[in-house]
Amino acid sequence: MIEFINFYLIPGITLGSIYALGAVGVSMIFGILRFAHFAHGDLMTVGAYGALSAVWVLGVSPWLAMPFAIGFAVIAALCCDRMFYKPLRDLPTIYTVIASFGVALILRSLIQVLWGTESQVYSSGFQKPLVYFDTIRIASRHVQIISATIVITVALHLFLTYSRAGRCMRAVADDASLARVAGIDTDNIIRWTWVIGAALAAVAGVFVGLDTDVHTNLGWNMLLPMFAAALLGGIGKPLGAITGGLIIGVVEECVSYPFFGESLLSPSYKSAVAFVIMIALLLFRPQGLFRGRLL
Amino acid sequence: MSAEGLAFYLIGFLTMGGIYAVLCLALNMQWGFGGLFNAGIAGFYAVGAYTAAILTSAGAASHVGGFDLPIVIGLICAGLLAGITAWGIARVCVRLKADYLAMASIGFAEIIRLVVINEQWLTNGSLGISRIPRPLEMVFSGRQAEIVYVVFVWLLVLLTYVVSQRLSRSPWGLVMRAIRDNDVAADSIGKNVQRFRVEAFVVGSVFMGVAGALSAHYFKFFSPDATEPLLVTFLCWVMLIAGGSGNNRGAIAGALVVWAIWSMTEIITSHLPIEWASRSAYLRMLLIGLFLQVVLQRYRQGLLPERRTTPVQAR
Numbered sequence: 001m002i003e004f005i006n007f008y009l010i011p012g013i014t015l016g017s018i019y020a021l022g023a024v025g026v027s028m029i030f031g032i033l034r035f036a037h038f039a040h041g042d043l044m045t046v047g048a049y050g051a052l053s054a055v056w057v058l059g060v061s062p063w064l065a066m067p068f069a070i071g072f073a074v075i076a077a078l079c080c081d082r083m084f085y086k087p088l089r090d091l092p093t094i095y096t097v098i099a100s101f102g103v104a105l106i107l108r109s110l111i112q113v114l115w116g117t118e119s120q121v122y123s124s125g126f127q128k129p130l131v132y133f134d135t136i137r138i139a140s141r142h143v144q145i146i147s148a149t150i151v152i153t154v155a156l157h158l159f160l161t162y163s164r165a166g167r168c169m170r171a172v173a174d175d176a177s178l179a180r181v182a183g184i185d186t187d188n189i190i191r192w193t194w195v196i197g198a199a200l201a202a203v204a205g206v207f208v209g210l211d212t213d214v215h216t217n218l219g220w221n222m223l224l225p226m227f228a229a230a231l232l233g234g235i236g237k238p239l240g241a242i243t244g245g246l247i248i249g250v251v252e253e254c255v256s257y258p259f260f261g262e263s264l265l266s267p268s269y270k271s272a273v274a275f276v277i278m279i280a281l282l283l284f285r286p287q288g289l290f291r292g293r294l295l
Numbered sequence: 296m297s298a299e300g301l302a303f304y305l306i307g308f309l310t311m312g313g314i315y316a317v318l319c320l321a322l323n324m325q326w327g328f329g330g331l332f333n334a335g336i337a338g339f340y341a342v343g344a345y346t347a348a349i350l351t352s353a354g355a356a357s358h359v360g361g362f363d364l365p366i367v368i369g370l371i372c373a374g375l376l377a378g379i380t381a382w383g384i385a386r387v388c389v390r391l392k393a394d395y396l397a398m399a400s401i402g403f404a405e406i407i408r409l410v411v412i413n414e415q416w417l418t419n420g421s422l423g424i425s426r427i428p429r430p431l432e433m434v435f436s437g438r439q440a441e442i443v444y445v446v447f448v449w450l451l452v453l454l455t456y457v458v459s460q461r462l463s464r465s466p467w468g469l470v471m472r473a474i475r476d477n478d479v480a481a482d483s484i485g486k487n488v489q490r491f492r493v494e495a496f497v498v499g500s501v502f503m504g505v506a507g508a509l510s511a512h513y514f515k516f517f518s519p520d521a522t523e524p525l526l527v528t529f530l531c532w533v534m535l536i537a538g539g540s541g542n543n544r545g546a547i548a549g550a551l552v553v554w555a556i557w558s559m560t561e562i563i564t565s566h567l568p569i570e571w572a573s574r575s576a577y578l579r580m581l582l583i584g585l586f587l588q589v590v591l592q593r594y595r596q597g598l599l600p601e602r603r604t605t606p607v608q609a610r
Binding site (some may be wrong): 083084105109227271272276 | 332391395397409413525587
């Protein structure tokens with residue numbers, strides 16, 4: 001049981017936190033701009049490499065490099081929106097989806113050209129795990145990632161509930177034309193969506209780097225689990241996306257636990273779990289757990 | 296470069312261009328005529344390639360194989376198996392709307408990729424399958440074999456083109472376009488929208504499998520690296536949109552033009568200083584990504600836009 005908590009549940013929650021932060025952006029963009037943003041994973045990568053540069057140049061810890069990560073990703077997102085998505089906004093959304101595939105490729109190859117393709121780490125060396133109650137051993141990076149995610153979730157909740165911009169965002173996600181009639185500045189809301197989505201993606205990207213290593217496919221590999229998380233939580237529901245992310249992360253890690261003496265699924269098929277959940281949701285419950293919107 | 300070298304460079308170019316043309320025509324059947332957003336091309340391509348590789352290669356101790364079957368049988372089985380896989384996927388997925396279908400089809404393609412990487416007994420895992428034969432290898436060798444193969448590939452491009460052209464002008468193709476443009480209207484005049492979509496998805500995927508088989512025979516070696524979604528799925532989409540979706544000749548033209556851009560940038564980037572040359576592949580990807588954005592914003596219709604087709608006249 002202790003082994004289950006130490007080696008499956010805690011890493012699962014950590015992975016889930018990363019999916020959760022990425023999925024918020026996917027869910028909001030899907031809800032407000034009405035398209036599946038296939039470049040969202042690569043925004044994560046941009047954030048991770050932004051922090052990596054700060055770590056290299058300034059020699060600070062990855063946590064202090066976070067503003068650089070966020071800055072890189074937000075600028076990248078706003079530029080891409082302006083140059084590649086906005087010109088297509090009046091066309092059927094399918095063109096924007098195709099464009100976002102291209103953007104994913106542009107971002108990734110830019111990173112590969114500028115930073116190279118070898119995987120990098122923020123800091124090397126072994127960290128002693130923290131021990132609780134003599135038996136529960138948790139790597140300190142996991143504690144940090146999970147607690148930071150809790151703080152961000154609370155902040156996001158407060159922003160969406162009490163700030164004017166946050167309430168407008170939810171209004172647009174619920175019913176765009178009604179929101180426009182009510183006098184909400186949609187362009188401004190779209191900007192806010194990109195800023196928040198990209199900032200959280202950047203944080204998630206840095207977390208991946210802290211947990212494992214930084215490489216150029218980092219975000220792309222997380223894209224489908226993030227879609228699954230956004231769908232599970234309901235499209236356009238940011239807090240739903242966080243719940244969805246945690247569930248997907250935990251399930252993905254726990255399927256290889258030997259519950260009945262033998263593991264349910266070989267660890268090499270771990271990532272298929274998210275794909276299967278996503279496909280099942282698309283088919284049977286596209287509105288997700290929290291009644292998100294349907295396309 | 297000598298004239299002979301240039302000629303064989305051209306033959307290599309045309310072979311790969313032809314394989315992409317088959318893929319592109321296949322995607323055109325799904326997206327151009329049916330409006331089905333298949334983002335999992337690499338999955339069907341992999342099914343076809345591995346089927347052909349396993350059935351036609353000589354024996355190997357490390358994985359299933361050694362059937363040594365003729366290449367034509369390998370090709371047919373590749374198409375069939377890709378089609379059966381597509382039928383299973385299409386049965387559950389084609390009713391999804393465009394974005395959702397894209398997500399689901401990528402999901403299935405990634406699952407296929409995981410199977411290919413992990414099931415060592417079947418595919419030899421990441422080591423790949425080697426000693427895959429080419430047609431008429433007994434008779435021709437070396438550079439002659441290259442010429443034979445390019446002819447073989449383009450015969451299959453022709454076959455795919457004829458099938459696609461006949462289909463698009465048949466009553467079936469007209470219904471398919473009607474569904475693409477307005478599925479509710481097509482449903483209301485009694486067309487079985489779901490069934491037509493499944494059929495379009497399966498027919499397209501059969502040819503994707505054939506394209507996979509063709510590239511396995513061309514490379515003579517096939518590993519999971521060759522099913523990289525960027526090089527298969529993404530490039531194929533850029534080709535179809537640049538060439539003109541809904542137009543079969545456009546699909547072939549798009550495949551050749553984009554493949555020409557891709558190959559020519561290789562020549563340019565190979566002259567870069569050595570520290571940049573290793574990153575040249577990524578520079579080319581960047582260029583292709585930007586090229587797609589330009590096409591999407593300025594030339595959405597593509598090189599050869601779709602034309603209103605007239606049905607085949609009854610005689």
